[in-house]
Amino acid sequence: MKRGAAAIAALVIVLLILAPLRLNGYAMDLTYITVLSIGLAYGWNIISGYAGYFSFGQIAFFGVGAYATGLLVADLHWYWVPAALVGGVAACALAIPLGYVMLRLRGPFFAMGMFGMAQMVRVLVTAIPATGSGSGLFLPPGSGITGVYYWTLAVCLGAIALTMWIEGSAFGLRLRALREDEQVAATLGVETTRAKITAFGLSALIPGLLGGGYALFLTYIEPDAVFSSRLDLQSIVMAILGGLGTVWGPLVGGLVMTQISEVLWARFPEIYLMIFGGLLVALLIALPRGIVPAIAARFARRRGA
């Protein structure tokens, strides 16, 4: 089963690498947004899937990455790739003190607290005059979508590799232990604060790196576009649908969701959102732990029989 899954994953990755050679226009934009959302889902999966801290505010780090890149490119005339890297580092640097405060909250309080925090970060970023405040920031025309797409795909693959490492590492075991019971983990020697903040920092680094690419993709950024609750929610649903705290969940959830959404949109343009919502609810009722754990359980049963 492991070998089969790895073969499918490898095929998907090869297709994604080759995508810009065959696709253009709408299909290329859609592929870019899909890969972007999957990347965001991988970022979210670390703090929320592995550490169990449900965040509704990781998009703040995406916005910070986008604006940092925008400022460096538009005002300081940096080349966009180093600017996007700095955007990721800035998001991560912001996450560490923020996490120190926010990760004292638990459960719904953390979830709501992060939602509020994202709004605050958004207001603060747009209060800086250089960001053009609420009216936005124009970027010089960039390298076109191909460069942005490969950047995003590279970050996304990096996020998958990082997740694979977490899955098998001592750090990952500590995260899963504190997800199950933080107090018990602490009395078993786990330095929970440090583990949580590290996870939070990684969960901010990934959207931070992706934000810079998105700024280039849009060429014009304004608060609503980059602190996008739609992108945030979409990536969260992808991770949950695929399987929280699993290596392949965000990828599988992301591909399934995008495909369903596109097919429905093409056939039932007026009511596709309604059907899509209903289908999502049905899927989550049928597979409450997500697609990947459901498939894994089925294979485990077959092997056991």
Next chain:
Amino acid sequence: MSDPLLAVENVSVAFGGVQALSDVSLEVRNGEILALIGPNGAGKTTLFNVISGVLRPDAGQVHFAGRAIVGWAPHRIARAGIARTYQIVRPFGRLSVVDNVAVGALVHARSIGQARNDARDIVTFVGLETYADRPASSLTLTQRKRLEVARALALRPRLLLLDEVMAGLTPTEMDGMAEFVLRLSERGIAAVAGIEHVMRLVMRISHRIVVLDAGRRIAEGDPAAIQADPAVIEAYLGAPLGRGD
């Protein structure tokens, strides 16, 4: 005489208006089994929470191996050599039995592979090897109790705090657990066993007994002395007869 391994000194804890612990002191020596007995609500779990760093006392100090540990984070206390179990078992349900134990083993292991190897040995030692790779949520209560002890042992502690490890066990299982604690003691691991009932076992395994009642230490001594202590009989040992249960 050498310094005690653990010295609890004049510890007090209040929850709102309830005085959970009042000026409690006790000592545990290397390899000693101290039974901490007292009726439900006497403050046993609160004392364990203070020693393991989960709860900061309002007053008093705790010395472990010569160091004052009040105010230390729980993980630091765990790494220093104090391990505990929980009265209401708290396994990491979605983790395998081995991984439950490996979390503690990480403290001494150089890699996760080594931690899992160490964990497997401990899982075998407590007799759970058949279930090693199953999720902990699939274990029965008795097995979960053993898992609690296995996780604690993975820290290679010098002191084990056992919170009601006998509760919910059948008489045969209790004997097994008692043997287990005695074996640990022979290996030099001290234990504080918080026990509400089962005096038969308390008398058999403990070197010394401290009796708590309503947050106060009302007696201390060897098993024979405690059995004869009128205050203990009144507060505790005699009570079940009086209540008729």
